[in-house]
Amino acid sequence: MGRIDDILAGKNSVGITGHIRPDGDCAGSCLGLYNYIRVNYPEIFVKLYLEPLPQKFLFLPGAESVDSSYGDESDFDIFIVLDTSDHERMGKSVKYFAGASATLAVDHHISNELFAEENILIPDASSTAEVLYGLLDPDRLNKDMATCLYTGIIFDSGVFKYSNTSQKTMNIAGKLISYGIDFTKIIDNSFYASTYKQNRIMGRALLDSKLVFGDICIYSLVTRDIMDQYGVNSSDLDGIVEQLRNTTGVECALFVYELEDGTFKASLRSSEYLDVNKVAQQFGGGGHVRAAGCSLKGPADFAIRKILGVIAGELSYEWNSERI
Ligand SMILES: [Mn+2]
Incomplete structure (x- = not known):
């Protein structure tokens, strides 16, 4: 019993x-x-x-x-x-x-x-x-x-x-x-399991990804235009940030995508030491030490630069934000 x-x-x-x-x-x-x-x-x-x-x-x-x-x-x-x-x-x-x-x-x-x-x-x-x-x-x-x-x-x-x-x-x-x-x-x-279009948007996000900060941080962006091009919605983007984080040598992954209202959702993951919850909290978000998220206003490159700036600070990396 x-x-x-x-x-x-x-x-x-x-x-x-x-x-x-x-x-x-x-x-x-x-x-x-x-x-x-x-x-x-x-x-x-x-x-x-x-x-x-x-x-x-x-x-x-x-x-x-x-x-x-x-x-x-x-x-x-x-x-x-x-x-x-x-x-x-x-x-x-x-x-x-x-x-x-x-x-x-x-x-x-x-x-x-x-x-x-x-x-x-x-x-x-x-x-x-x-x-x-x-x-x-x-x-x-x-x-x-x-x-x-x-x-x-x-x-x-x-x-x-x-x-x-x-x-x-x-x-x-x-x-x-x-x-x-x-x-x-x-x-x-x-x-x-993932659908054909989920695989295609994952491929696109990985193709567009960029390594920064001596290659220990990786980021990628998916805009509404790109989502429309592949016929996906935000639920089809699950797993992309985790795949970015799996990149060999990467401590921190940042994946940003555009919401319907034109704001941007940022997902953050870290491997061993960066507290991404602390990063997300700077923008009113949060989560866990190794997985967190937040929302920001656009434009996209402005939002990405702001988050990368905070990550650079947390990693004590000297970064010139003009270079992305
Ligand atoms: Mn449960």
């Missing part, structure tokens, strides 16, 4: 949700729990409410059952909220949360506001899927559920790369593999 089994005892109806704009951990943990209940508790009425899943997560078992219409009026015996740090991020599901007889939140965000009646929060877990695994009965898991949970772990750990990856993460991943999941397909689909 897992802790979820105890919580489900005596319940006739269960609602599940995650956060708005669902990502891999949100989709994976929600569908993992949904499949667990559907298979092991056929007598329980279970519904999963999420905004429409991105195409790359539609391979997940049960994805076709996600309700994005929020048309039901059900008052659930229990409403379970996964991977969601606060009320607002529940989006339209909040009405089911409000109408439920009991509420449970399962999460790994240290910023979680403990908004449910019962909160299971493990901030050092790689993902909500990892937390959820610890609440389920391993003898009642099957390949479909393992596929969902593995997807959540892969996504939030950056395929076991980010610092939130622990020995426990790897042990759980190993157990999930024992259910016969297609881990190659999961990683390709949910993490590395």
Whole structure:
């Protein structure tokens, strides 16, 4: 018996949700729990409410059952909220949360506001899927559920790369593999898959990139004109800054793209020592030490020069801004 089994005892109806704009951990943990209940508790009425899943997560078992219409009026015996740090991020599901007889939140965000009646929060877990695994009965898991949970772990750990990856993460991943999941397909689909136009804009951004500050900083710019030329929107630009940062010898990567309103979004990454959160904060943004972002007014070369100036300062590099 897992802790979820105890919580489900005596319940006739269960609602599940995650956060708005669902990502891999949100989709994976929600569908993992949904499949667990559907298979092991056929007598329980279970519904999963999420905004429409991105195409790359539609391979997940049960994805076709996600309700994005929020048309039901059900008052659930229990409403379970996964991977969601606060009320607002529940989006339209909040009405089911409000109408439920009991509420449970399962999460790994240290910023979680403990908004449910019962909160299971493990901030050092790689993902909500990892937390959820610890609440389920391993003898009642099957390949479909393992596929969902593995997807959540892969996504939030950056395929076991980010610092939130622990020995426990790897042990759980190993157990999930024992259910016969297609881990190659999961990683390709949910993490590395990209469309033709995404590849083309990535190629363009890399082609246009420039090394500065003795080749330890790299930057690139994508304007609205270029985005129109390749038929992409801002969500197609995911991964470009990370690819820039992967350049051998580079400590800092800056990727700037133009938003619809003509302002510019800057994404920053660093490899070992530059605090990009500190750089982004200079422009009213922020994030983490190795990954941060901010927004600036144009024109583009003016915005880039301003950010490079702050980076140069942080790197103690003597830089003549006229030379870009
Ligand atoms: Mn997560």
